Amino acid sequence: MPGHLITFEGPEGGGKSTQARLLADALRARGIEVLTTREPGGTPTGEIIRDLLQNDLSHEPLCDATEALLFCASRAQLCRNVLAPALERGAWIVLDRFTDSTLAYQGFGRGFDVATLRSLNDFATGPVRPSLTLLLDLPVEEGLARAVARSGKKDRIEQAPMDFHRRLRDGYLQLAREEPDRFAVVDASKPVPDVTAEIRRIVETRFFDG
Ligand code: Z5A
Numbered sequence: 441m442p443g444h445l446i447t448f449e450g451p452e453g454g455g456k457s458t459q460a461r462l463l464a465d466a467l468r469a470r471g472i473e474v475l476t477t478r479e480p481g482g483t484p485t486g487e488i489i490r491d492l493l494q495n496d497l498s499h500e501p502l503c504d505a506t507e508a509l510l511f512c513a514s515r516a517q518l519c520r521n522v523l524a525p526a527l528e529r530g531a532w533i534v535l536d537r538f539t540d541s542t543l544a545y546q547g548f549g550r551g552f553d554v555a556t557l558r559s560l561n562d563f564a565t566g567p568v569r570p571s572l573t574l575l576l577d578l579p580v581e582e583g584l585a586r587a588v589a590r591s592g593k594k595d596r597i598e599q600a601p602m603d604f605h606r607r608l609r610d611g612y613l614q615l616a617r618e619e620p621d622r623f624a625v626v627d628a629s630k631p632v633p634d635v636t637a638e639i640r641r642i643v644e645t646r647f648f649d650g
Pocket of ligand 1: 451452453454455456457458459478479480511512537538539541542543545546586587589590595597598628629630631632635
């Protein structure tokens, strides 16, 4: 596909949304067509699934398998209806969370078999693959404190035990070690301008010959 998909990943509070917006602005300033979106969500169906996942809409505890499948269902809709057509016409996409979130949260966090989740991801994405994944890494306590300071409360997933959050952070770092060509790990505990500058440097080197 002629376009590029850049994904932002990492534990809570790493600044993915902040940095995704800043990166998209910088790419647009170069005259590139850039689309920004997020998971779960990014389509009308995906946003309903997001609401279901985050806000206890059904008043029934979601079982872990349902949760995993709902993330993948939102992804399938986004890939087919938004990402694949945009990449085909040569657009760039800056995406706040993608397949690695399922491996980290549902795999390393909830304990589902990572190979099974990879198959589900492949089924959901079809041929859509990231060109670059920026892993915004920071200590779990720091990230959760930022997320709570922003919204004043913890959402359903943020309420999971600290152990869960530690496993998923370690899981992300393992995924990055397994695919060093796709991943770049960014120290997200630094101030916003420093993180932005590091991301700019990585993107310049990767796509614009430094
Ligand atoms: N999930 C999953 O389990 N499986 C999946 O397959 C997928 C997702 C796709 C989505 O929630 C949830 O779904 C998420 C994973 C799970 N788990 N939870 N909970 P979301 O999209 O609502 O939230 P999020 O992706 O976790 O976003 P976030 O962590 O809350 O925020 P962020 O995008 O990383 O950061 P931010 O909004 O840019 O910044 C957060 C706050 O920190 C804000 O007040 C900023 O001003 C501040 N901030 C940002 N950067 C800095 C720096 N550098 N220093 C100081 N303060 C900063």
